[in-house]
Amino acid sequence: MSTTNGLAVDTGHDLVIETTALRKEFRTRKGQTRVAVQGLDLAVPAGGVHGFLGPNGSGKTTTIRMLLGLARATSGTMRLFGRPVPDELPAVVGRVGAVVESPKFSPNLTGRQNLLLLSRSIGAPDTRVDEAVETVGLTGRDGDRFRSYSLGMKQRLAIAATLLKDPALLILDEPTNGLDPAGIREIRDTIRDLGERGVTVLLSSHILAEVQQVCTSATIIGNGRLLASGTVADLLAGGAAYRVDVAAPDAARRLLEAAGHPTSPGPDERSFLVETEEPAEVTRLLGEAGIWLEGLSAQRQDLESYFLELTAADTLGQTGQTSMGGAA
Numbered sequence: 001m002s003t004t005n006g007l008a009v010d011t012g013h014d015l016v017i018e019t020t021a022l023r024k025e026f027r028t029r030k031g032q033t034r035v036a037v038q039g040l041d042l043a044v045p046a047g048g049v050h051g052f053l054g055p056n057g058s059g060k061t062t063t064i065r066m067l068l069g070l071a072r073a074t075s076g077t078m079r080l081f082g083r084p085v086p087d088e089l090p091a092v093v094g095r096v097g098a099v100v101e102s103p104k105f106s107p108n109l110t111g112r113q114n115l116l117l118l119s120r121s122i123g124a125p126d127t128r129v130d131e132a133v134e135t136v137g138l139t140g141r142d143g144d145r146f147r148s149y150s151l152g153m154k155q156r157l158a159i160a161a162t163l164l165k166d167p168a169l170l171i172l173d174e175p176t177n178g179l180d181p182a183g184i185r186e187i188r189d190t191i192r193d194l195g196e197r198g199v200t201v202l203l204s205s206h207i208l209a210e211v212q213q214v215c216t217s218a219t220i221i222g223n224g225r226l227l228a229s230g231t232v233a234d235l236l237a238g239g240a241a242y243r244v245d246v247a248a249p250d251a252a253r254r255l256l257e258a259a260g261h262p263t264s265p266g267p268d269e270r271s272f273l274v275e276t277e278e279p280a281e282v283t284r285l286l287g288e289a290g291i292w293l294e295g296l297s298a299q300r301q302d303l304e305s306y307f308l309e310l311t312a313a314d315t316l317g318q319t320g321q322t323s324m325g326g327a328a
């Protein structure tokens with residue numbers, strides 16, 4: 001856990017981002033209160049890529065803006081590297097890179113010239129520009145004018161700009177929005193690479209596949225509230241299911257249900273699904289009852305179905321601030 005004495009202690013066990021009971025209310029033009037973030041506890045460990053996943057309008061951008069001091073929290077506390085923010089933001093901001101809104105680059109300058117201007121303005125050595133260009137895969141294209149860049153290249157240049165100060169934490173708000181599949185792949189590779197180099201990345205996204213493919217851990221929010229958090233493996237482990245093929249599925253289901261393994265209908269009449277962490281136990285129980293397996297296969301639960309399950313349950317009975325938006 002982070003220290004509470006105001007001193008940042010960078011051990012591997014520290015939380016790089018921590019929010020407690022974070023709340024943000026907006027006043028609408030009609031004078032009503034819109035709660036964008038309601039009691040959010042966010043805990044992002046050091047190292048790796050952490051997904052910040054939620055449907056459109058679930059409060060991701062608002063949370064990030066509060067963390068960066070761009071919006072004021074209504075209540076709750078926030079810490080970056082163990083330091084309370086926004087009060088002590090100046091002490092940590094040098095270690096935080098963020099791409100939240102489209103950064104401004106000069107269209108007539110090359111990507112490299114743009115980066116050099118930025119690096120000199122923060123007193124970073126010019127060699128940092130070469131490293132950043134290489135990290136985001138723009139080597140060879142950094143001499144082209146910014147205005148000739150594709151959207152994906154512009155986005156990679158934005159990430160390169162944040163790398164100039166060699167951040168320990170990188171916050172990326174929906175970095176693949178508007179990109180084509182090739183652009184998405186390039187950004188994804190860049191992010192994965194950064195995570196492997198030891199940068200802690202907070203990747204906000206409403207695209208499940210993106211988080212599943214790139215992230216080591218994730219927080220899922222809906223309606224500004226925490227729905228689930230943990231390593232991607234742990235988040236998926238809850239739903240371990242196996243497809244069972246047998247000649248007599250009804251008898252087999254009754255038996256497994258009685259032994260505490262929930263079942264559900266399968267894709268055809270000679271199969272069903274069983275939720276269990278112990279497939280060998282399923283084999284044994286059925287074999288002892290003289291029911292012989294014709295097939296037993298793991299059904300990979302993906303983050304998407306888990307996410308949809310969680311957010312669907314979350315919106316049941318609510319007035320419906322949350323909606324699943326399509327991929328942008």
Ligand SMILES: Nc1ncnc2c1ncn2[C@@H]1O[C@H](COP(=O)(O)OP(=O)(O)OP(=O)(O)O)[C@@H](O)[C@H]1O
Binds near residue numbers: 057059062
């Ligand atoms: N300045 C504002 N004034 C009023 N309401 C706002 C303001 N900014 C955000 N909201 C509302 O707060 C809620 C959360 O919005 P936010 O942009 O944080 O969600 P998000 O998860 O980042 O969504 P997206 O994936 O679409 O970017 C939404 O209902 C949004 O309309």
